[in-house]
């Protein structure tokens with residue numbers, strides 16, 4: 001076991017704050033990084049040390065050489081990558097390994113394999129893990145050949161960037177006429193966001209649930225799971241609300257998918273904290289979708305039901321601790337729900353709405369947790385993910401958790417910028433959500449109702465937006481016929 005004294009956090013915002021707090025709980029010193037326009041962010045203020053890393057808002061957080069240099073100069077023994085940015089960049093993990101700095105995550109080789117969804121799919125299939133029917137990478141095939149693949153799989157199909165993440169680089173194709181355009185725009189988006197235009201095709205599973213298992217493994221081959229999360233409440237393939245455990249699945253199905261998730265992790269020799277994502281269809285058939293080799297945005301819901309501090313575990317495992325938990329020790333209690341509060345204008349197609357926050361009053365009360373980096377008078381910069389705060393609720397039953405979520409959202413005050421709070425409240429009011437009866441199509445199919453129920457003090461063009469959404473939905477439905 002190596003005693004870690006100082007951790008450099010190669011990230012920003014709420015996750016950097018979360019990691020700094022875990023460091024403090026473990027009496028480990030924390031080092032923050034910030035780019036010039038980001039110096040007011042809370043993580044910079046609360047870390048033990050902070051270093052500026054360039055003038056460009058984003059580039060500094062991606063500057064591997066400079067980050068390693070700072071880690072060495074300030075004698076950090078470990079680096080925590082958070083999520084996003086360099087967290088799934090195997091070259092970064094490798095650079096840490098090569099410099100004798102502990103990378104808090106799995107080995108670079110594992111990140112490399114799982115970072116390409118296509119390679120991950122193949123590896124899982126060869127280990128007997130069910131995957132969605134699909135193709136290899138499509139880049140060396142002509143349009144006619146790709147059309148044949150799609151016919152064989154059967155429409156609808158989904159095009160995905162092999163290196164994708166955060167819901168980007170995904171296109172659903174309902175019929176052949178749409179294939180060429182979708183392929184072009186998918187490749188373009190993949191190149192812009194991930195610097196690589198490799199794409200592949202899968203069968204589009206209609207209205208599935210997104211179910212993911214939290215994996216915890218040490219460096220000695222011990223791997224367990226910490227139950228599942230339901231992340232089906234998504235808009236444009238991006239998660240909005242996450243729940244643990246998944247409401248309404250049987251103990252038998254939970255066990256079966258859990259065993260598969262562990263087999264998937266073992267297939268790559270996984271260590272540290274990770275997530276295996278699955279799609280679950282109407283017939284309770286489930287398919288491996290991808291593995292995320294990092295801490296996830298929605299990790300708090302798992303912490304709340306299992307009582308396991310995932311960031312503390314990440315750090316200890318990276319330091320060589322042997323896992324002192326067995327599968328039978330994991331006994332989830334109650335339900336936890338996380339709602340992502342983002343700076344977005346619901347009425348303008350959810351465009352980011354940065355700016356200076358006026359009042360800030362996060363909801364409090366029993367079993368309410370808020371993970372955030374914002375504060376009164378903080379100026380939300382326009383350069384980053386629009387996440388402002390994660391509101392996490394814990395209760396003994398799902399019903400009560402939904403009631404508490406609605407109550408806490410109503411108490412939550414952020415003024416002067418647009419946020420998704422009123423939209424989230426509208427979700428908590430729907431029958432389907434309250435009953436735990438929803439799938440990944442929920443937001444899209446309920447958009448009109450949700451907008452009608454979104455009470456917003458600045459609803460400049462509410463009627464117009466609702467009419468436009470209704471027209472778009474009609475068009476989509478017609479094109480699917």
Ligand code: ADP
Nearest residue numbers: 083084085163164165166167239296297298385
């Ligand atoms: P989670 O899987 O933890 O729910 P998200 O998919 O919401 O996380 O992504 C978390 C953050 O990381 C977001 O800011 C997202 O934009 C970013 N992100 C995720 N994967 C990638 C990737 N491969 N490349 C760049 N950014 C990513």
Ligand code: ADP
Nearest residue numbers: 132164165166167168202203204205210237440
């Ligand atoms: P990312 O790396 O961006 O998280 P994923 O492969 O995890 O990409 O997919 C994101 C979301 O897109 C899923 O949660 C799911 O809602 C949807 N999705 C992905 N693949 C399929 C599929 N084959 N069929 C139906 N929906 C899918």
Ligand code: MG
Nearest residue numbers: 166167277290
């Ligand atoms: Mg995913």
